Amino acid sequence: MNLETLQRAMAAAVMMPLTADDAMAQTAPDGRAMEAVAGSFIAPNSRLTAFERLEIYNRQYWFRMLGALAEDFPALQAVVGARAFEALSVAYLTEHPSRSFTLRNLGSKLADWLAAHPERGGRRHGLAVDVARIEWAFVEAFDQEALTPLTLDEVAALSGDSRIGLQPHVQLMALEHPADDLVLGLHDRQKREASEAGVRGEAVPMEPMRLPRLRRRATWLAAHRVEMSVYYRRMEPEEYRTLSALRRGLTLGAALEAGFEGSKLAEGRRPKKVREWFATWAELGWLCRASSEEQPQRTGREDE
Amino acid sequence: MKNQINALLLTAALSGLMGGTSVAAQSTQNHNGSTVKAAKAGLRYTAQDKDTSKHSCKGKNDCKGQGGCKTGDNGCKAKNSCKGKGGCATDGSKPSAI
Numbered sequence: 001m002n003l004e005t006l007q008r009a010m011a012a013a014v015m016m017p018l019t020a021d022d023a024m025a026q027t028a029p030d031g032r033a034m035e036a037v038a039g040s041f042i043a044p045n046s047r048l049t050a051f052e053r054l055e056i057y058n059r060q061y062w063f064r065m066l067g068a069l070a071e072d073f074p075a076l077q078a079v080v081g082a083r084a085f086e087a088l089s090v091a092y093l094t095e096h097p098s099r100s101f102t103l104r105n106l107g108s109k110l111a112d113w114l115a116a117h118p119e120r121g122g123r124r125h126g127l128a129v130d131v132a133r134i135e136w137a138f139v140e141a142f143d144q145e146a147l148t149p150l151t152l153d154e155v156a157a158l159s160g161d162s163r164i165g166l167q168p169h170v171q172l173m174a175l176e177h178p179a180d181d182l183v184l185g186l187h188d189r190q191k192r193e194a195s196e197a198g199v200r201g202e203a204v205p206m207e208p209m210r211l212p213r214l215r216r217r218a219t220w221l222a223a224h225r226v227e228m229s230v231y232y233r234r235m236e237p238e239e240y241r242t243l244s245a246l247r248r249g250l251t252l253g254a255a256l257e258a259g260f261e262g263s264k265l266a267e268g269r270r271p272k273k274v275r276e277w278f279a280t281w282a283e284l285g286w287l288c289r290a291s292s293e294e295q296p297q298r299t300g301r302e303d304e
Numbered sequence: 305m306k307n308q309i310n311a312l313l314l315t316a317a318l319s320g321l322m323g324g325t326s327v328a329a330q331s332t333q334n335h336n337g338s339t340v341k342a343a344k345a346g347l348r349y350t351a352q353d354k355d356t357s358k359h360s361c362k363g364k365n366d367c368k369g370q371g372g373c374k375t376g377d378n379g380c381k382a383k384n385s386c387k388g389k390g391g392c393a394t395d396g397s398k399p400s401a402i
Contacts, residue, residue, distance in 0.1 A: 149325075222346070
């Protein structure tokens with residue numbers, strides 16, 4: 001067995017889902033007994049069989065992955081419940097195992113994956129997807145790049161045919177529920193409970209939470225960073241659409257047109273709104289030089 | 305008519321951009337940039353304070369040996385502390401059940 005074959009065999013075994021009681025499966029996906037699979041590349045020692053030695057790494061991999069995902073999505077866990085969250089995490093990680101050197105990226109596809117798997121979101125599937133989007137946006141807003149904002153000279157040179165970039169840390173979301181308050185509230189509560197449990201030297205309680213009823217209402221949100229803090233800012237739909245169009249690489253003139261397509265906002269009120277939005281974005285440093293390869297952002301449903 | 309409306313919107317956008325960029329430049333000069341921005345930034349995510357160290361080591365490797373960072377299981381790696389225990393998790397969540 002050469003090194004590559006050995007590494008692939010080890011990875012396949014380590015990333016194999018655990019059984020319901022957190023043990024290594026007795027049978028490999030190809031039908032072979034795991035005892036034989038383990039014995040083909042791991043030697044037993046005086047205390048442990050080859051199966052038991054491999055099982056340590058199999059369990060460690062899953063405990064680590066599940067812990068990492070739970071840390072980034074505590075509000076999603078509260079919405080669907082701890083047991084359902086673990087089940088959906090296993091299903092998600094089986095389809096999207098860690099492919100990066102950093103576990104920071106582990107949950108990057110979770111919101112889209114959950115949207116495509118309504119059976120995993122429980123009776124509040126739509127809310128669960130929104131919550132996952134908001135929580136992932138925090139990760140992106142926290143450590144995505146901040147480019148130099150547009151200068152006065154650059155602004156003075158703009159025209160309707162100019163393209164403007166949007167800071168990579170600005171995350172745009174189109175949600176079905178106004179779930180931002182719920183997520184922030186749950187995170188605050190988790191922080192408080194973790195702190196209190198820490199003082200008492202206890203584990204953080206995992207009791208089920210009673211969540212407020214949240215009616216479906218289209219909500220447009222931006223997560224972004226100021227200094228070292230992440231903020232969530234609600235937006236009007238036209239504002240969201242204009243920003244999304246700028247991110248897609250449309251010219252300033254075309255982005256404004258796309259922003260108001262189908263809008264019910266009275267035409268007489270639009271210039272004032274536009275002036276306010278652009279002034280706020282500029283003050284927050286959201287706008288920068290357009291890169292030559294503006295890419296559509298995957299956070300939220302920007303095609304709504 | 306449509307062109308006229310579009311021209312009005314474009315003028316509004318450029319004047320807003322100029323005004324906002326001027327305010328940002330002035331507040332930077334006056335060293336009150338953060339205050340001005342925070343007022344318009346929206347709702348601050350306060351629970352992040354405890355997570356700052358964890359997130360700051362995500363993607364870097366400066367947490368080696370600390371055992372609490374997701375970038376690698378450096379807490380139990382090469383220490384043999386989990387041998388015979390059936391798994392090692394630095395956050396302590398799962399091993400307690402073993």
